[in-house]
Amino acid sequence: MAETKEKMPDKGGALPSQKFIEIKGVQGNTLLLKSGGLRQILMISGINFDLKSEDEQEMIIGSFQSFLNSLDFSIQIFIHSRKLNVDNYLERLVLRESEEENGLLKNQISEYREFIKSFVGENAIMAKNYFVVVPYDPIQLSGGGEAITDKIFGVLKKKGIGKPTERLPESGESDEKQLSRHIEQITHRVDQVVSGLNQIGLRAVSLNGDELLDLFYNLYNPSVVERRNAIENE
Structure with a gap:
């Protein structure tokens, strides 16, 4: 026990x-x-x-x-x-971006990552259990x-x-x-x-x-x- x-x-x-x-x-x-x-x-x-x-x-x-x-x-x-912690998710996006060879997709991942980072920084996203x-x-x-x-x-x-x-x-x-x-x-x-x-x-x-x-x-x-x-x- x-x-x-x-x-x-x-x-x-x-x-x-x-x-x-x-x-x-x-x-x-x-x-x-x-x-x-x-x-x-x-x-x-x-x-x-x-x-x-x-x-x-x-x-x-x-x-x-x-x-x-x-x-x-x-x-x-x-x-x-x-409050939802998205740090691990953002780190995975950074890794995905570094592994992506297609320039267009690489740029889209970067823009998406910055959007998520900015959105979460300005808004309190809550996770409920x-x-x-x-x-x-x-x-x-x-x-x-x-x-x-x-x-x-x-x-x-x-x-x-x-x-x-x-x-x-x-x-x-x-x-x-x-x-x-x-x-x-x-x-x-x-x-x-x-x-x-x-x-x-x-x-x-x-x-x-x-x-x-x-x-x-x-x-x-x-x-x-x-x-x-x-x-x-x-």
């Missing part, structure tokens, strides 16, 4: 970002929270809804509504927007307050939505066996979500350990990532 103990770069004595999140570690595709809860995150493909016919749009909306109604647990849907968070909480804490992890991960707490999780009885089961059983339960939920999204025409892929760490590092350290890219491209 990967523990989230790597220190994030800080600036001006600021606390590292992991102080503000409730992630204890990562096992396989599953986030282990300090509260004992589990989360899996799915990356979802997009569809161009505006290009669909009116009948197709109504069908998609109906399928999505049926999908949500089929769930007996809450999910979170979130969009991660970042779509995610679904699937929760599983083996222990329901007492009290009416909402846990901090529920606020961080956006797990909805609406009346009539989501099946409450009962406190587990004491047993001689080892922690490792309990964790394995809990991961099996959240995997069943993930399979249900993936199947429902596939019926809408959306492809869903569960993020693995490295991808999860990268996602949260980017979420909580956007300026560090941008600065690192700038340094690497110097």
